[in-house]
Structures are given as C-alpha cells and as structure tokens.
Amino acid sequence: MTEAIEQFGALGVFLLMVPESACIPIPSEVTLLFAGFAVHAGWMSLPLAIVAATGGNLVGSLLAYGVGATGLLEGVPVAGAAIDRWGGLIDRYGRRAVLIARLLPLARTFVSLPAGTRRVPLVSFVVLTTIGCALWATGFILVGLLAGNAWTAVDGVLGRVLLGVGLVALVLTFVRAQRSA
Numbered sequence: 001m002t003e004a005i006e007q008f009g010a011l012g013v014f015l016l017m018v019p020e021s022a023c024i025p026i027p028s029e030v031t032l033l034f035a036g037f038a039v040h041a042g043w044m045s046l047p048l049a050i051v052a053a054t055g056g057n058l059v060g061s062l063l064a065y066g067v068g069a070t071g072l073l074e075g076v077p078v079a080g081a082a083i084d085r086w087g088g089l090i091d092r093y094g095r096r097a098v099l100i101a102r103l104l105p106l107a108r109t110f111v112s113l114p115a116g117t118r119r120v121p122l123v124s125f126v127v128l129t130t131i132g133c134a135l136w137a138t139g140f141i142l143v144g145l146l147a148g149n150a151w152t153a154v155d156g157v158l159g160r161v162l163l164g165v166g167l168v169a170l171v172l173t174f175v176r177a178q179r180s181a
Contacts, residue, residue, distance in 0.1 A: 004016055014052040
C-alpha cells in the first residue's frame with residue numbers, strides 16, 4: 001500500500017481511500033499514517049494529503065451509497081444484517097448517524113450502504129461524509145506527520161494488525177448473521 005503513495009503521491013492516497021470507503025477492507029489508518037509520513041518527508045503538502053484522502057473517501061462512499069440505494073444487498077445475509085443494524089441507527093438518530101459513523105473504525109467503511117438504503121438525502125450525505133472523513137483523515141495524517149521517521153518501524157506491523165482486526169470483525173459479523181437467520 002505504501003508503495004502507491006511513494007509512487008503516485010496524493011493520487012496514491014486518493015486511490016487507496018476509494019476502495020476503503022466502498023466496503024473493501026483496506027485499512028485507512030495505514031494509508032493516512034503513511035500520508036502523514038509523506039508530508040513529513042516533503043513528498044506532498046498537508047492540505048493536499050487531506051483533500052486527497054477526503055476526496056477518495058467521498059468517491060468510495062458514493063459508490064457504496066449507490067449500491068445501498070439499489071437494494072441489491074438486502075437479500076445477502078451478512079450485508080443485510082449490517083444494513084439493518086446501521087439502518088436502525090440512522091432511523092433512530094437521523095442523519096447525524098452518518099457523521100458519527102465516519103469517526104468510528106469499521107463503521108465508517110460500511111455506513112454508506114444503509115444510508116443509501118434509507119435514502120438519506122444525497123446533499124446531506126455528501127456534506128456529513130465530507131466533514132467526518134476530513135476529520136478522520138486530518139487526525140491520522142497529523143499523527144503520521146508527528147511520527148515522522150518512526151513510520152518505518154511501525155509500517156508492516158500496523159498494517160497486518162489492522163487488516164487482521166478488520167477480517168476478524170467481518171467473520172464475527174458473518175457468524176452473528178448466520179445465527180440470527
């Protein structure tokens with residue numbers, strides 16, 4: 001993953017953030033921490049890194065929102081369970097559930113599906129997603145910037161740990177959905 005940022009700079013950040021927000025478990029934390037290191041190294045500016053990350057998140061989120069709006073995943077056990085769970089939170093807390101989810105690991109990746117299913121107004125969805133993703137990106141990029149050269153010590157380990165956590169969460173969600181069915 002870090003090679004994409006080394007080779008393509010801000011475009012690499014953007015391209016890595018799109019699938020993360022389109023429900024493909026690529027850990028944004030690693031991408032953003034390395035983007036912060038890239039800012040530290042002078043490969044890109046801080047504002048450009050934040051804009052690239054936020055833009056990638058928005059594009060991926062719009063893709064997932066569109067899939068949710070089509071209703072294609074409602075019959076799929078794991079997806080249907082997640083959509084129902086987050087959809088219930090959207091029903092209960094309204095549009096602010098989208099913003100709150102953008103600030104939570106894993107939830108931020110999947111909230112677009114139920115937002116599309118529940119037909120959260122697109123303008124509200126875009127605004128709340130942009131705000132939440134910008135806050136998330138800024139926080140992690142700043143940590144990467146402050147960590148500076150220490151990035152090389154944590155790169156491989158952090159990526160594997162976060163990917164493992166994401167995969168375990170997906171398996172647990174699948175098992176829970178199977179038990180509920």
